[in-house]
Amino acid sequence: MERTAGKELALAPLQEWGEETEDGVVYSVSLRRQRSQHLSPGEGSGSSQTHRPSTDAFLHYRTSKVRALRAAPLDRLVRELVFGDPEQDPSFIPAFLATHRAFVPTSRVLDLLLPPPPPPLPPGVEIKKTEGRDLSFNKNLRAVVSVLGSWLRDHPQDFWDPPAHSDLENIRTFLGWAAPVGVEAKEAEKLLGDFLEEAEQEQKEKLPQVWAGFLGATQIPGADLTEYCLDEVPEGQDLLDFSLDEVAQQLTLTDVELFSRVRPCECLGSVWSQRDRPGARGTAPTVRATVAQFNMVTGCVLGSVLGEPNLATLQRAQQIEKWICIAQRCRELRNFSSLRAILSALQSNPIYRLKHCWGAVSQEPLSIFRKLSQIFSDENNHLSSREILFQEEDTEGPQEEDSPPRSLPSKLPPGPVPYLGTFLTDLIMLDTALPDMLEGDLINFEKRRKEWEILAHIQQLQKRCQSYCLKPCPRILAALHVQRQLTEEQSYRVSRVIEPPAASCPSSPRVQRHISLTKRLKNCPENEAHPLVGVPETPHPLPPVLD
Structure with a gap:
């Protein structure tokens, strides 16, 4: 049979082999293949020409065993x-x-x-480094x-x-x-x-703290502005009266600051799932801060759209259009956290059921809303949002003109700011699915490796967020924190006053939404806004929100 140069068996460089047990420790074993080129006679290492495989060349592979600790005391x-x-x-x-x-x-x-x-040395005795005994x-x-x-x-x-x-x-x-x-x-x-x-x-x-610890009294950017900058917000001026681009930038600034300070270990399923137990009020404070911000943005959208029951239908539709514009700008800023919060509010039953308002929304923002909603489709465990997030991470920044063609980009674009709820859900499901201990009282470290893969992803995103260059605007931040917010009961009650219940909502935008297979996260207690909960008026369930 004629041998074709360059053809080789397509095998993965690292293949799982099995397990080994040694001294009560379980190892996972893989085989690593590394190629070594054997040259044909006449070709030596001193040749000035680049060696290329020829018909006389043989491809040899060296296989080595790789062990990784899987379970141990x-x-x-x-x-x-x-x-x-x-x-x-x-x-x-x-x-x-x-x-x-x-x-x-x-x-x-x-x-x-x-x-x-070590035991103390006798008086006058010193250990000399030259003797190799320096501890x-x-x-x-x-x-x-x-x-x-x-x-x-x-x-x-x-x-x-x-x-x-x-x-x-x-x-x-x-x-x-x-x-x-x-x-x-x-x-x-x-x-x-x-x-x-x-x-x-x-x-x-x-000083009031968002959380106690090494990170100290770090607050949500602008959270203390409500006390000092209220005079800067003219009476009767709404948040949406400001530039919508600037509102999106301030939301992104806040999300970046909070996400950058998240302690990845607080996202572990075994930690985050304990937050509502008695005595666990201070559990996962950095994650709770992101939850509070997410719920605040959702509450702002509800309060802005539903806060005035006597508002004309066209004016209410314009409010919806403005929030869609802010959501689109958040998407351009690669801020998936506020984007998710705004979409969750607009897709909630109290707003989604307003068929006359949605009927008055212009076609262009309505089309944008549909496209943005597809990002967080519940299909295949939010596969769309995960793929888009990976695509955003792989985006390279512009290269310098003088840089080599294949060199790494000199500067990556900032972000993206992820929707933290996706990682929290994954870690909770992982914690539920895999046991902490294996037979023989061995700690299941393979579970911790899988958790680490997710935490490392969070850390990588946090580093990318450091390149954002956004300046705080005290007036907008103050307006954001004094924006009227509605609770679940209030929003639904006002929605029924605006438009009495009907059998169907034919004018509402048709957004593909499916029941999520993931477990909804329960809300943090007290001063955090309550998440939206579906009410049985429309056949469309609410998407899972970070709560």
Whole structure:
């Protein structure tokens, strides 16, 4: 049989092989194929010409076994942080640090990770580095120091424990004798200083906080403007009286600030699903802040469209058109959070059932509304919105004229700002579907890897959001926070006054909507606006909203 040069078996470079159990630890095993080129006689490494496969060339493959820890007891997981092979399993350390709080507290990990201090040396005795006995140069200690450095840098909030911050103090003590002049020791000192300064600032000024912790008194941008800037909003001026482009920009600014400060570990299903339990009022505060903003935008749309029962039909239709315009501008700004909030309000039963109002909406904004609504179709677990989000992430920025043709873009476009509810739903479903423990009291770390993949995606999006360049407008932010909002009961009651119940709504826009298979997230208590709940007047169920 004639051999054709360049033809090779199309196999995946990494193939799952099975499982192995060793010393009570379960590993998943994969086979990695790497090609090695064997040249025909006469072709040597010293040839100046580029080697290309010829008819006499043979393609050889080298197969190596790759193991990744799948399940193990806690002490073995912590041991893997120090003695594991990063080349074999590069995702283990970041996955463990990002998800460990779902199955073990930080203090317990430190108890197993930090070695005891060495005995004090006799007076006058010093350890010389040249003798190779300096503790800071011990291989195992270097591994521990490296893990702590990544932990302090990537997850500083894990060590917030006022007033003593005992876990951080234990780290400082360890670094004080293991690596006293390293960057990790400086990072620990700086973090403790930030913690103490934040606590002192809080005691002095008594500022209201969106959440307590390392992120401090970070509020929704403009949230404190309602007290100081109300005079800047003329009496009777509505939010939609401002430039619609600027309103969309201020919504995006707020969403960017809140999403950038979300702690990914708070999105874990085992954390977020506990938020309504007794004593869990402070659970996931950064996620709650995004929930409050989402519900506020939804409430603003309801209040704007339904707030005046005596408004003429054409005027109410114009209000709907303005919100569609803002939604379209949010789409152009790659802000899927406010876009989702506005669409959820417009698709809610209290607004959706107003057939006369929708009949007065112009064709162009109505067409835009239909196209935008397709983004969040419930089909295939919101497949459309996921695909669009990935497309937005892959969008490259403009290249410089002098840059090489195949070089990476010098600057990526900002965003996108995702709809956080998609990630929360995925993580809750993942937490429900996979067990925390396997037979033999082994921690199911494969579950944590899958969670880490989602959290890493969130972190990647957060980095992209840092490139937004939007300036706050106090007047619009103030108007946004004083905009009249309606509760679920109020909005439906006003809607029935505007247009009495009818058998059908033939003039309402036909938006493809299906019952979601995902579990709706329950609302956060008290000062957060209640989510919209479907009422049995139209056959179209509400889409799931972030609540």
